[in-house]
Amino acid sequence: MEVLERYLNVGWPDDAPTRAAITFELLHTLPAQLDDARKRIYDDIERPLSAVLARMEVRGVRLDADYLRAQSEVMGGRIAALEQDIQRHAGHEFSVSSRDQLEKVLYDELNLESGKKTKLTGKRSTAVSALEPLRDEHPIIPALLEYRELSKLKGTYLDPLPALINPRTGRLHTTFAQASVATGRLSSLNPNLQNIPIRSEAGREIRKGFIADPGFCLISADYSQIELRLLAHISGDEAMQQAFTSGADIHRRTASQVLGVMEELVTPSQRRAAKTVNFGVLYGMSAHRLGNDLGIGYAEANRFIEAYFAVYPGIRAYIERTLAFGREQGYVETLYGRRRYVPELKASNRTMREAGERVAYNMPIQGTAADIIKVAMVRLDERLSALGARLLLQVHDELLVEAPEGQTDEIAALMQELMEGAASLSVPLSVEVGAGPNWYDTK
DNA sequence: TAGATTACGGGG
DNA sequence: CACGCCCCGTAATCTA
Numbered sequence: 001m002e003v004l005e006r007y008l009n010v011g012w013p014d015d016a017p018t019r020a021a022i023t024f025e026l027l028h029t030l031p032a033q034l035d036d037a038r039k040r041i042y043d044d045i046e047r048p049l050s051a052v053l054a055r056m057e058v059r060g061v062r063l064d065a066d067y068l069r070a071q072s073e074v075m076g077g078r079i080a081a082l083e084q085d086i087q088r089h090a091g092h093e094f095s096v097s098s099r100d101q102l103e104k105v106l107y108d109e110l111n112l113e114s115g116k117k118t119k120l121t122g123k124r125s126t127a128v129s130a131l132e133p134l135r136d137e138h139p140i141i142p143a144l145l146e147y148r149e150l151s152k153l154k155g156t157y158l159d160p161l162p163a164l165i166n167p168r169t170g171r172l173h174t175t176f177a178q179a180s181v182a183t184g185r186l187s188s189l190n191p192n193l194q195n196i197p198i199r200s201e202a203g204r205e206i207r208k209g210f211i212a213d214p215g216f217c218l219i220s221a222d223y224s225q226i227e228l229r230l231l232a233h234i235s236g237d238e239a240m241q242q243a244f245t246s247g248a249d250i251h252r253r254t255a256s257q258v259l260g261v262m263e264e265l266v267t268p269s270q271r272r273a274a275k276t277v278n279f280g281v282l283y284g285m286s287a288h289r290l291g292n293d294l295g296i297g298y299a300e301a302n303r304f305i306e307a308y309f310a311v312y313p314g315i316r317a318y319i320e321r322t323l324a325f326g327r328e329q330g331y332v333e334t335l336y337g338r339r340r341y342v343p344e345l346k347a348s349n350r351t352m353r354e355a356g357e358r359v360a361y362n363m364p365i366q367g368t369a370a371d372i373i374k375v376a377m378v379r380l381d382e383r384l385s386a387l388g389a390r391l392l393l394q395v396h397d398e399l400l401v402e403a404p405e406g407q408t409d410e411i412a413a414l415m416q417e418l419m420e421g422a423a424s425l426s427v428p429l430s431v432e433v434g435a436g437p438n439w440y441d442t443k
Numbered sequence: 444t445a446g447a448t449t450a451c452g453g454g455g
Numbered sequence: 456c457a458c459g460c461c462c463c464g465t466a467a468t469c470t471a
Contacts, residue, residue, distance in 0.1 A: 098467060099450060118450065127451060152452060155465060183461060185455085192463045195454035203453075227455090283459035292458095351457060362460045366455090370461095396455045396461090 007033075037337030045336070045374050046178065052381045052391065053176045053186075060171030061193070061210055061392045061400075064438070065162035068209040072158035075150050082147040089140035096147060099126045105140075112137055149202060157196065157206050164191055176394070183363050184338045184370040186394060194395045196439070210439035216402045219389075220442035221415040221433045223397040225250060226369045228278055233425040234335065234364060237314025244427040251275040257311040258304065277308050281315060282365060284358035319361045326360040334367035335423075372429070373397065376422035380415065387411055400439065408435045 001012040004022065007029055013019055031042055087093050090109065094101045100123075107114045107124050112134055114124035124130075128148065134141045165172055177187045188194040196210070197203025212218045228250055232240035243253045248263075255274035256263040266274075273294050280290055291301035309316045326332045327346065331339045340363045344356025373394065380399070381391055389403035389411050399419070403411040412433045419431045434442040 095467085097465095100467075120449065123450090125450085148452080152465085156453065156463095160464085177462095181461065185461065187462055189463065192454085195452090195463065197453060199454080280459065283461095285460095286458045288458050290459095354457080355459095358460065366461065369455095398455085 003030075038339075041336055041338055041371075045371065045378065048378045049374050050178060052377055053178060055381075056391050056393070057173055057175055059390055059392060060166065060169055060173040061402075062170070062213055063161060063165055063172045064209045064211050065165060068158050068162045068206070071205065071209070072154055075154045075158060079147060079150050079154065082143050082150070085143045086140055086147060089138070089143065096144075097151065102126045102144070106134075110138060110140065112141075149200065153197065153203055153206065157203075161191060161209070174393070181370075182340050182359075184334065184367040184374075185396060186370070188393075188395075193393055196395075198443075204440060207440035208438050212402055212437055215405055217405055217408050217435050217437055218392075218439055218442050219401045219403050219408065219412050219415060219433065219435045220439065221399050221401070221412070221419055221431050223369070223373065223419065224430045224432050226372070226397050226429065227282060227365050229425070229427050229429060230335075230365050230368050230372075231282065231315065231318070232427050234368065235312075235314040235318035236426075237312045237318070240312050240314065241427050251278060254278055254308070254311070258307045273304070277304060281305075281308065282362055284354075284362070322361045322364060323357055332360045332363050334364050334371050336368070336371045338367050338371060340367065369397065372423045373399070373419075376419045379422065380418050383414060383418065384411065387414075400442075403435075 003026065004010050004012055008022065008025060010022065013022065031039065034042055083096050086096050090105045094105060096102065103124050103126055106112045106126065114130070115133060116125040116127070116130045117123065118125050128145065131141055131145055135145070161172060172191070172193075174188045174193045175190050177189060180187050186194075197206050210218070225244075228240070229244055231237075232244055239257070240250075243250050249271075251271050251274045252263055252266050254277070255261065255266045255270040258274060258277075259266075259270055261270065276290065276293050277285075280293075287298055287302040287305055290305065291298045294301065294304075296304075322332055323345065326342050330343065330345075331341045333339045340359075342356050342360045342363075344352050345360060347353040347356060373396070377391060377394060377399065384390060384401060384403075387403070387407060387410070389401055389407070391399060392402050393400040399415065401411065401415065412435055416431045416433045420429045423429065436442045
């Protein structure tokens with residue numbers, strides 16, 4: 001425990017009472033040493049939030065265990081059939097869930113063309129991204145892809161979740177880690193309720209198992225495109241701010257501007273390309289990766305990115321300004337002053353340094369989004385309690401609430417108003433709200 | 444046998 | 456040549 005060494009000059013004791021006493025000691029030693037901005041983050045956000053999170057953990061969320069177990073049965077049958085199918089295509093039995101055995105079957109026995117290699121050991125990859133190009137090459141591939149998807153859902157969600165229901169409360173209780181993510185986000189563990197499937201229909205069905213208490217309904221409220229809105233605000237880029245202020249569809253607007261096409265004429269694939277770039281720019285995506293994702297050449301991807309920065313010049317300026325600040329100060333920070341130290345910015349190894357740069361200009365955006373939803377949670381908690389409603393989960397940009405059936409509309413409206421007003425920026429924040437008997441039906 | 448490592452894949 | 460940010464959980468496999 002470095003913190004103890006540094007601030008109290010003691011090691012981490014073995015016995016629980018002394019550990020508790022020392023932790024308590026830290027609780028008044030550390031906050032007193034914070035400077036202004038950091039003290040405000042602690043006093044106004046993190047300390048009150050810890051009480052909100054504690055109540056959310058204790059409250060838990062109701063699960064329809066019978067539904068999830070039934071889904072698991074169905075899926076188990078399908079997985080077994082797929083396994084037979086896969087082994088028939090291979091010509092012999094093998095452990096389909098072993099990537100090492102699968103590697104030999106695909107690339108040595110069936111002589112399929114291996115593409116990607118694994119990162120650390122250089123084996124021939126069997127990941128989805130490596131199998132997808134082979135989809136039409138052999139009927140074993142689509143069977144494998146479905147097997148992978150379904151066994152993931154069964155093994156990670158359908159089977160473990162019902163077994164984790166607390167017999168005393170009859171509900172499922174996660175733990176939120178408040179100080180483990182470098183950007184200021186929360187994380188959720190044991191079980192992780194921040195990665196419940198939504199993208200595929202088969203996965204999304206799992207959300208039907210998250211249900212409201214009798215007499216209550218679930219309300220989900222989502223910040224839409226909060227990170228891009230923050231990029232517009234923090235960078236000061238006027239074109240991007242204008243897009244949000246005028247209520248435009250940001251991806252359509254981007255495609256229109258970058259490609260020089262009227263908005264009404266933007267095709268779905270052009271909009272998809274713009275969406276990929278809008279998100280990719282936050283992560284520092286290379287032209288190489290973009291070209292891959294869009295199925296276009298490296299050179300064309302490069303032109304696309306250049307055109308993007310020409311349309312939104314403030315974004316490149318933000319990146320440069322943030323990197324200069326980070327090299328100078330050794331850290332970068334959010335709008336509220338939450339810091340992340342990034343010593344890699346001074347690394348002599350280029351790969352390490354560039355990785356540090358991506359981290360550095362992403363953190364203020366991701367971290368400010370985390371700050372804002374935390375503020376919203378602290379403010380919402382009291383208002384909701386007074387109305388007999390309660391916060392259940394935070395999934396980064398989304399809050400899930402359980403509300404008395406009679407007051408659903410009123411509470412949904414309150415959530416939207418309060419979340420949109422959690423910060424005042426040069427662009428509006430937008431929150432989408434939905435209600436239903438289960439999580440699936442809130443969207 | 445337990446813990447660590449690796450590959451993989453679920454979410455924002 | 457490199458090659459997209461932040462997490463957590465599972466299963467297979469390796470290592471102490």
